[in-house]
Amino acid sequence: MSFRRVFFAGFSTALLLGLAWGCAAADNGVEPSPAGGSNGLGETGNDPDLIASDSGIRDSGQLSLSPLCGNSLTIKCVPDLPTSCDKFSPPIVPGEDAGPSAETAAGSQAGESGAGGSGGDSAGPVNASAASGDGGESGAASGGGAASFAGAAGASGAPALTPPKYGCQVQRANRLEPTSSCALAGLGGENAPCLTANDCRPGLGCVGDQNAGLCQRYCCQDADDCEPGTYCAERPMRDAVVNALPKGASTARVSLLIPVCAHAENCDLGAPYPCPKGSQCACAPGTACLVVRSDGTTTCAVPGTGKVGEACPCAWGHVCSAASNQCLELCNTRDDQSCGDGKCQAASELPAGWGVCVGVTLGGG
Secondary structure (H helix, E strand, O other), X not given: OHHHHHHHHHXXXXXHHHHHHHHHHHHOOOOOOOOOOOOOOOOHHHOOOOOOOOOOOOEOOEOOOOHHHOOOOOOOOOOOOOOOOOOXXXXXXXXXXXXXXXXXXXXXXXXXXXXXXXXXXXXXXXXXXXXXXXXXXXXXOOOHHHHHHHHHHHHHOOOOOOOOOEEEEEEEOXXXXXXXXXXXXXXXXXXXXXXXXXXXXXXXXXXXXXXXXXXXXXXXXOHHHOOOOEEEEEEEEOOHHHHOOOOOOOOXXXXXXXXXXXXXXXXXXXXXXXXXXXXXXXXXXXXXXXXXXXXXXXXXXXXXXXXXXXXXXXXXXXXEEOOOOEXXXXXXXXXXXXXXXXEEEEOOOOXXXXXXXXXXXXXHO
């Protein structure tokens, strides 16, 4: 009878402790996970569609990007931000090699550390201890197979595995529609040669044609985010589709235009357009000196057709108003007649000596 009493007393105590633990977990809002499973906490970083809430890229639930970088229904990250894909992990494909095993990783680290293998347990065979010493002295070795394994990794001199880097890149949603998503990034900095954006560091895209490609900084979010001396311009993206074309074939029908920061030429707004016959002009034929950003940066570019009061892009001799997206006429503040019956008003967004015409009577009436 005494044995039976002891057994029931122990069973009752265990049952009460189990109930107490369950209540405590429920009070803390944590549900115990199934055996060998996970409660899902801390795993959101592996969701390829996740956009971090603290990344500063949300705007009323939508991403504000240039349409050349994708639409709000397809984009998953911001190409301008080098850290946009830091939490990204590619989805695991069933049957795919998940990478080096834990044993391989441990052996590689042991061989690389080169710390105190000679002080390990010498209970194993003599030849195993020698292998461990050759491998760079793994302090964790305890003779036998483990010591041999650690030594072999060290002797090979294999570097520690570096996790791949991902960047947000403009890609094709289909043949001629762009999207933005996380993809493998390379080591190329600005102006480095590239075949695709995979050759460039995060935050950079690959632009060019079949002959040459360069890594350039994206400007999908804001045209004025480019560094001084550069401006946001549309350039043809270089990718696998362009590279697969026969040599010498035109890329115009398959190229996607993407926004990147291009070098500005800082030309003179007073240069004539078109260039007079027999003259040498700073801008190439077919291009004119235009204001290309709100700080007054100028470069040679193909002019638009918009005149005063019309929608941008603007014709030569005009500048686009960011507030109204309409064209204003440029004028020289040193020339009283440059605006006819109006007045030339200087603007801080234009180079020194330049302004826009105000008080002009449209239509000459």
